[in-house]
Amino acid sequence: MMPLSRIFGDVLKLFYPTSCEACGDELLGNENWLCISCWIAMPKTNFHLQHPNPVEQRFFGRIPIQHASSMYYFNKDTRIQEVLHALKYKNKKEIGIELGRRFGHELLDCEWIREIDVVIPIPLSKQKLKSRGYNQSECIAKGLSEILQIPIDTGSVLRRKNTKSQTSMSVAQRIENVKDAFDVPISASLLGKHVLLVDDVLTTGSTLESCAREILKAPDTKISLLTLAYAIE
Numbered sequence: 015m016m017p018l019s020r021i022f023g024d025v026l027k028l029f030y031p032t033s034c035e036a037c038g039d040e041l042l043g044n045e046n047w048l049c050i051s052c053w054i055a056m057p058k059t060n061f062h063l064q065h066p067n068p069v070e071q072r073f074f075g076r077i078p079i080q081h082a083s084s085m086y087y088f089n090k091d092t093r094i095q096e097v098l099h100a101l102k103y104k105n106k107k108e109i110g111i112e113l114g115r116r117f118g119h120e121l122l123d124c125e126w127i128r129e130i131d132v133v134i135p136i137p138l139s140k141q142k143l144k145s146r147g148y149n150q151s152e153c154i155a156k157g158l159s160e161i162l163q164i165p166i167d168t169g170s171v172l173r174r175k176n177t178k179s180q181t182s183m184s185v186a187q188r189i190e191n192v193k194d195a196f197d198v199p200i201s202a203s204l205l206g207k208h209v210l211l212v213d214d215v216l217t218t219g220s221t222l223e224s225c226a227r228e229i230l231k232a233p234d235t236k237i238s239l240l241t242l243a244y245a246i247e
């Protein structure tokens with residue numbers, strides 16, 4: 015007869031991956047999602063230690079932002095791309111939560127993080143949410159919320175249109191694509207709050223800008239931004 019621990023281990027393997035999402039090497043018992051060498055090699059920006067930093071500068075002259083940061087540099091054909099691909103297209107929600115937790119730990123020493131009232135992930139349209147089954151930004155936001163002990167709000171901001179994929183668009187096209195994409199139906203819920211908007215990757219910032227604009231229509235609100243990855247333009 016098979017020992018119970020072996021059966022339990024095999025059942026666990028059904029739910030948790032046994033190979034590294036970035037390099038494919040087999041994971042050791044104490045490793046989660048990525049092997050230790052891949053976790054170490056993930057390219058941290060440490061932008062949260064600089065003010066102003068390149069993320070904040072990307073929004074200069076566009077919308078008033080209190081603070082902003084990204085955890086990793088986004089480079090194509092690297093570990094971070096593999097990880098984000100797994101989170102977005104391979105149903106690996108847990109990796110997003112784990113990345114959010116790790117980002118949360120990095121941010122614990124930031125004074126400004128204590129000013130935040132609520133964490134809001136960039137919402138998906140109903141149609142997109144239905145086809146993917148989950149919102150990848152909400153996974154990151156959950157991990158952040160857990161470590162920073164700040165409540166998460168997924169009901170106050172809605173995405174009213176299903177915007178097209180922006181990967182091959184120019185900056186002007188991206189701005190047009192996300193214009194009026196978001197809605198804050200009951201702005202009273204955000205009244206006077208400092209909102210931390212969360213997204214997976216920062217490229218031109220047009221999606222975050224469009225969403226932040228809508229939130230800032232609620233009286234006396236402030237916005238800070240976090241993204242997991244930062245794409246160099």
Ligand SMILES: [Zn+2]
Binds near residue numbers: 050051
């Ligand atoms: Zn690895």
